Structure formats: C-alpha cells, structure tokens
Amino acid sequence: MPDLEIRPILGTMRRNPVGAILIALQVAFTLGVVANSLFIINDRIGLINRPTGFDIDNIVTVQSTLLDDPADKLQQVRTDIEALEAIPGVIAATSVTQLPLSNSGSGTELFASADPNAPEVNGARFTMTETGLDAMGLTLAEGRWFREDEIKLPSTYGDPINVVIVTRVMADALFPDGNALGATVYDHLRRPVTLIGIVEHMQGSWISWQHLDNNIFTPQVPMQRFARYVIRTEPGSLDQVMSQVEPTLAATEPRRIVQRLRPYSEIRDRTYTEHRAMAIMLGVVSVLLIIVTAVGIVGLVSFVVRQRTRQIGTRRAIGAQRLHIVRYFLVENWLMTTGGAIVGMALAFGVNYWLANLFSLPRLDPWYLPAGLVILWLVGLLSVFAPARRAARISPAIATRGAAL
Amino acid sequence: MLEMKNIAKIYRTEAIATHALRDFDLSVADGEFVTVTGPSGSGKTTFLNIAGLLEDPTDGTYKLDGEEVGQLNDRAKSRIRNEKIGFIFQSFNLIPDLDVTDNIDVPLRYRGLPGAERSKRIRDALEIVGLASRQHHLPSQLSGGQQQRVAIARALAGRPRFLLADEPTGNLDSEMASQVIALLDDINAQGTTIIMVTHDMSLAGHGGREVRLLDGRLASPDDAETLAATGTGV
Structure with missing residues (x-):
C-alpha cells in the first residue's frame, strides 16, 4: 500500500484552508445540483420511454371534417377506412375519438357491480372499430376484439353499449381476484355491459395522470362530421403512406377538410416537450457546472504548483x-473533492426536498449521491492531472537556487 | 566513494553556451569532509547539483560507490538521492506548512519505510540536532539556526552515505553557523562523507580538504592572484 501522505496533506490544508474550502464548496454545490439533475433527467427519460403498448413508430394519424352532414356516417367511416387500408404499406386503419398520449380526451368510469357503493374505476375512453386492434398494434391478452356488427354510431357517447374491452390494469382494478373476462361490468349510469376482451397494455391520454394505463375501448365511430383516423403501416412505409392519405380521403369524399396528418411519434414528442426541455436544460446546467468546477480545480492547482515550485x-x-x-496533488484534490462531496450530499437532499415540494417530484433516490460523487471524483482527478504532471516536471535543481519556499 | 572524471556542464541558450564546469575531476573517499570553495559563478552550485544528481553532466563520467550514475533515468536517480544522499540547503528548504516531525518524515515516506521505523529515525535525528523538544513546531516558529538543524535532521534521518551541504551557514549569524559546523563535524566523525560548498573562506579546508573552483574548473597555483582578488585567496 503506497503512502498517500494523507495526514500531512490534511495538515497543510488546515493551515491554508481558503483554496480548499472554495473548491470543497464548489464541489458541494455542483454535487447537490448534479445529483438532483441526474435524478430528474432520469425520471423524465423514464417517463418518455415508458412502453406505450401500441406500435407508435409505424402509425400515422389524420383528422377529417366533412363539410356536409353525411347521409350515413357509419358507412362514410367504413368507406374511409377501407380506402385507407387499400393504400400500399398500410396494415390496418380505424377511427378513434381521441388519441393516446395527446393530453386531451375524455374518460368514464366502470363498476364491478351494480351496488351503489361499489368503487368506481376510472379510465380514458377510446372508441374504435373492429379494425382497432390491428390499427393500433395492440396485444390482446384475453377474450376477443369487437366484431363488425357491434360497431355503432352513437347519438351521444353516453349511449348504452353491449360490450366493452379494457386494459389489463383496468381489469385488475375492477376485479382484483381475476375472472374479469366475460364478467358484467356497469357503466356510469349503472347499465350492464359485458367485458369481452382484455388488452395487455396501452397508455391513455393524459401522461401525468396516475391511471394512465386504465383504458376502456368501446365499439363506436365518431359522431357528426368529425372523424380521426389511426393508420398503421408496415415498417419503413410511413412516409410513403402519409403522402397518399390526403388524396385517398379526398377521393372518397372531396367535400372535407383534412388536417393534422402526422406521424404518431410527433404527438408523443409534442406531449413530452416540456419534459424533454427540462431534461436538456438540467443536462446543460450540470455540464456547465462540472466544467466550472473543473476549471476551478485546474486554476487552483496551477496556482498552487506555481506557489510551491521550490517546495x-x-x-x-x-x-x-x-x-x-x-500522487500528492491527486490525493490533495481527492480529499478536497470528498470533503466537498460530503457537504454536497447533505445539500443534495436539501435541494431535493425543496424541488420535491415545489414541483411535486419524488424523493431523491440515494443512489444518485454516490453516482454524483464518482462523477466529481473523476472530474477532480482529470482536472488535477495536467497541472500535477507539470509539477512533476519541475527540476530538483530548483532546490539549490535562491529565494524562500 | 564519489568519483568524477572529465565532467563538463554546458548551459545552452539560442544565443550562447555557458561552460559552468569543464574537465572537472574529483575523487572523494568514504568518510572525507571536503569543502568546495570559489568565487561566485565558479561552478560550485553546478558541481553540487551534479554530485547530488539534481542535474545531469553534459559530458564525463560520475560514479557513486562504483556505480555510473550520471545517465541513470529519473526514477533511479530519485531513489539514489533518497537513499544515499542527504541535502542541506542554504535557505534550509523546509516545507512551511509541515511541522518539524513531518518535515523530517518527507524523505522517509518516499522510501516507503513503515511508520514505526520512521518515528524512531525522526526521534534519533532530532536528538542528534538537539531539537527533540521542538518536534511539533512549524518552521516559522524556529530561528534560522534551528531551521538549519531541522534540515540537517531531515538529511540524517535517511542515514545517507553522502551529505551535500550548499552554503549551510550562508543565512546564519556566526554563533549559529558555529553550531551548525560543529554538528557537521560530529556527523562526519560518525563516518558520513560530507561535501560542503561554501563562499565563506573561514570554512575553507575546515574538514581537512579543500577543493577550489575557478571558472568552472579546479583552480591551479597559477590562479592564486585571481582568487586573492575575489576574496577567495589561496
């Protein structure tokens, strides 16, 4: 075990504390901010990368508004879907009333029994056609998807329905003991509905909602002149299909406005803009702070090397x-960094407590503190290495020249 | 045994080449006390730097205990400096932020000696220089003479075969200088070879043998007039 001269170095720092304290404080501040930033960045990236449950990278969405009331809206939707599915590269298309991850839409509640005191289970409500499963790329875990004859044009979305499909999380919330498939559930007006299928997973509309994974599928098409379509393409066909969507819809019914033709990933990116911006901003701030700390260490060590040339x-x-x-300078800096880091860990908890209260963030995972410490150790060692090597190249013959130490 | 043959040292800049030492021969036997004198610029410090492996000669051979040391790599020279050579500097060169004990401990740590052995050597060295009661003092809390005795203790703790002293009394008043010289005499009497570079002619030949330098080479009897004129007479 090499002699790291820790005791004499600590003695030297005790007698000349200013530089060491400044670096330690800088390290403490940087650790406090970097640990929290890493935590928040990771939290945001985790949010963005949660599995959606549908084939988000191969889906195109489009919105259509007819200029005239259609004679048969259900038939118009079917005609549109058939035309869209005829585009080369399209796997399936469906109409929907709202889009997952769009941060907008409506929800409803289901009950496991008609008992007025039965707990309600909330979920976002997605109306789809018999092609919805394939058009979204969902995985059916149990039961079946809607049949063509079950699809209705509602007069209001509160119209009674006979069958419903829910996500696995929603099914488990309704029936914690299992056996949800085939069960009778009750809608918001306590009307019975048969649960015919369970979808393995799909994220709903509002990304910050605690019940994001609770979703209800009903066999309906959009009412009145408005319709929104989801079109799933073969991998690699997205751009080519997008170029065909508008002329295809125009061919089936020219008197309509086609809007918001976009890849689904764009909707997700737009929804997570703030989260992504926050992660980038915190990343930039962390990198800048680390650079400032590194520059501070390089400056201090360079100054000390000049000051101690004769020594x-x-x-x-x-x-x-x-x-x-x-090694002397590496150990000296490591001690300063570690001292600052210990203060920084306490600071990190303090900053997290403040941020958690201010932004309703979760409490800091303690693993981010040693992660921040390791980063700052590496920054410290890399920063000190160049001036320490310069110091090591000082000639021993300096010792016999004049002037005091 | 220290042996230099045809040692030359040339400092070159873009404009000029300065011959600090030329055709310099010197043999110092074990246990000798040699004083090296000469006027300013005569090459005394260059000689000491080469003898102490602080600088490389430009030419010539230098053997220490029979081993050619002039062209060793930096690590090997550091080890020889640490194990065989003790240095005493005119300005003491103590580290101001370390107390007496830690100052003496510095070269011992580089040698990798265990803590107990280092402590014993530090105690012994402080006993020899008469500063056992000052072991926790900082250099700034000691007089010049005391500081130089600490520097001697630092050199002695390594139990060197050669002690190189560069104007060891240059920054001391006469009383303190006498104490330091008496201490060096005692150390030499214990068998340590001492080479002392000095400007002070009252110390010339103190240990029994004097080497005079002039213009980077050994002075000859023909140089008596020049040496007399510079105050470092024959």
Whole structure:
C-alpha cells in the first residue's frame, strides 16, 4: 500500500484552508445540483420511454371534417377506412375519438357491480372499430376484439353499449381476484355491459395522470362530421403512406377538410416537450457546472504548483519520484473533492426536498449521491492531472537556487 | 566513494553556451569532509547539483560507490538521492506548512519505510540536532539556526552515505553557523562523507580538504592572484 501522505496533506490544508474550502464548496454545490439533475433527467427519460403498448413508430394519424352532414356516417367511416387500408404499406386503419398520449380526451368510469357503493374505476375512453386492434398494434391478452356488427354510431357517447374491452390494469382494478373476462361490468349510469376482451397494455391520454394505463375501448365511430383516423403501416412505409392519405380521403369524399396528418411519434414528442426541455436544460446546467468546477480545480492547482515550485523541487531533491509529486496533488484534490462531496450530499437532499415540494417530484433516490460523487471524483482527478504532471516536471535543481519556499 | 572524471556542464541558450564546469575531476573517499570553495559563478552550485544528481553532466563520467550514475533515468536517480544522499540547503528548504516531525518524515515516506521505523529515525535525528523538544513546531516558529538543524535532521534521518551541504551557514549569524559546523563535524566523525560548498573562506579546508573552483574548473597555483582578488585567496 503506497503512502498517500494523507495526514500531512490534511495538515497543510488546515493551515491554508481558503483554496480548499472554495473548491470543497464548489464541489458541494455542483454535487447537490448534479445529483438532483441526474435524478430528474432520469425520471423524465423514464417517463418518455415508458412502453406505450401500441406500435407508435409505424402509425400515422389524420383528422377529417366533412363539410356536409353525411347521409350515413357509419358507412362514410367504413368507406374511409377501407380506402385507407387499400393504400400500399398500410396494415390496418380505424377511427378513434381521441388519441393516446395527446393530453386531451375524455374518460368514464366502470363498476364491478351494480351496488351503489361499489368503487368506481376510472379510465380514458377510446372508441374504435373492429379494425382497432390491428390499427393500433395492440396485444390482446384475453377474450376477443369487437366484431363488425357491434360497431355503432352513437347519438351521444353516453349511449348504452353491449360490450366493452379494457386494459389489463383496468381489469385488475375492477376485479382484483381475476375472472374479469366475460364478467358484467356497469357503466356510469349503472347499465350492464359485458367485458369481452382484455388488452395487455396501452397508455391513455393524459401522461401525468396516475391511471394512465386504465383504458376502456368501446365499439363506436365518431359522431357528426368529425372523424380521426389511426393508420398503421408496415415498417419503413410511413412516409410513403402519409403522402397518399390526403388524396385517398379526398377521393372518397372531396367535400372535407383534412388536417393534422402526422406521424404518431410527433404527438408523443409534442406531449413530452416540456419534459424533454427540462431534461436538456438540467443536462446543460450540470455540464456547465462540472466544467466550472473543473476549471476551478485546474486554476487552483496551477496556482498552487506555481506557489510551491521550490517546495516541489526540494521534495524532488530529497527523493520524491515524479509519481510521488503527481500522487500528492491527486490525493490533495481527492480529499478536497470528498470533503466537498460530503457537504454536497447533505445539500443534495436539501435541494431535493425543496424541488420535491415545489414541483411535486419524488424523493431523491440515494443512489444518485454516490453516482454524483464518482462523477466529481473523476472530474477532480482529470482536472488535477495536467497541472500535477507539470509539477512533476519541475527540476530538483530548483532546490539549490535562491529565494524562500 | 564519489568519483568524477572529465565532467563538463554546458548551459545552452539560442544565443550562447555557458561552460559552468569543464574537465572537472574529483575523487572523494568514504568518510572525507571536503569543502568546495570559489568565487561566485565558479561552478560550485553546478558541481553540487551534479554530485547530488539534481542535474545531469553534459559530458564525463560520475560514479557513486562504483556505480555510473550520471545517465541513470529519473526514477533511479530519485531513489539514489533518497537513499544515499542527504541535502542541506542554504535557505534550509523546509516545507512551511509541515511541522518539524513531518518535515523530517518527507524523505522517509518516499522510501516507503513503515511508520514505526520512521518515528524512531525522526526521534534519533532530532536528538542528534538537539531539537527533540521542538518536534511539533512549524518552521516559522524556529530561528534560522534551528531551521538549519531541522534540515540537517531531515538529511540524517535517511542515514545517507553522502551529505551535500550548499552554503549551510550562508543565512546564519556566526554563533549559529558555529553550531551548525560543529554538528557537521560530529556527523562526519560518525563516518558520513560530507561535501560542503561554501563562499565563506573561514570554512575553507575546515574538514581537512579543500577543493577550489575557478571558472568552472579546479583552480591551479597559477590562479592564486585571481582568487586573492575575489576574496577567495589561496
């Protein structure tokens, strides 16, 4: 075990505390901010990368508004879907009333029994056609999807329905003991509905909602002149299909406005804009702080090397190898960094407490503190290495020249 | 045994080449006390730097205990400086932020000695220089003479075969200088070879042998007039 000279270095720092304290404070502040930033960045990236449950990268969405009331809206939707599915590269298309991850839409509640005191289970409500499963790329876990004859044009979305499909999380919330498939559930007006299928997973509309994964599928098409379509394409066909959507819809019914033709990933990106911006901003701030800390360490060590030139020469004269000199500065900096980091860990908890209250964030995972410490150790060691090597190149002959240490 | 043959040292800049030492021969036997004198610029410090492996000669051979040391790599020279050579500097060169004990400990740590052995050597060295009661003092809390005795203790703790002293009394008043010289005499009497570079002619030949330098080479009897004129007479 090499002699790291820890005790004499600590003694030297105690007698000349200003530089060490400044670096330690800078490290403490940087650790406090970086640990929290990493935590928040990771939290946001985790949010963005949650599995959606549908084939988000191969889906196109489009919105259509007819200029005239259609004679048969259900038939118009079917005609549109058939035309869209005829575009080369399209796997399936469906109409929907709202889009997952769009941060807008409506929800409803289901009950496991008609008992007025039965707890309600809330979920976002998605109306789809018999092609919805394939058009979204969902995975059916149990039961079946809607049949063509079950699809209705409602007069209001509160119209009674006979069958319903829910996500697995929603099914488990309704029936914690299992056996949800085939069960009778009750809608918001306590009317019975048969639960015919369970979808493995799909994220709903509002990304910050605690019941994001609670989703209800009903066999309906959009009312009146408005319709929104989801079109799932073969991998790699997205751009080509997008170019065909508008002329295809125009061919089936020219008197309509086609809007918001976009890849689904764009909707997700727009929804998560703030989260992404926050992650980028915190990343930039962290990198800047780390650079400032590194520059501070380089500056202090360079100053100390100049100040101690003759002392270093004397150490070399009385037997220090270059390695000893480099190691001295590395250990000295490591002690400063570690001292600052210990303060920084307390600061990190404080900053997290403040941020958690201000932005309703979860409490800091303690693993981010050692992660921040390791980052700052590495920054410290890399920063000190160049000036320490310069110090090690000081000639021992300096020791016999004039002037005090 | 220290042996230099045809040692030359040339400092080169873009404009000029300065011959600090030329055709310099010197043999110092074990246990000798040699004083090296000469006027300013005569090459005394260059000689000491080469003898102490602080600088490389430009030419010539230098053997220490029979081993050619002039062209060793930096690590090997550091080890020899640490194990065989003790240095005493005119300005003491103590580390101001370390107390007496830690100052003496510096070269011992580089040698990798265990803590107990280092402590014993530090105690012994402080006993020899008469500063056992000052072991926790900082250099700034000691007089010049005391500081130089600490520097001697630092050199002695390594139990060197050669002690190189560069104007060890240059920054001391006469009383303190006498104490330091008496201490060096005692150390030499214990068998340590001492080479002392000095400007002070009252110390010339103190240990029994004097080497005079002039213009980077050994002075000859023909140089008596020049040496007399510079106050470092024959």
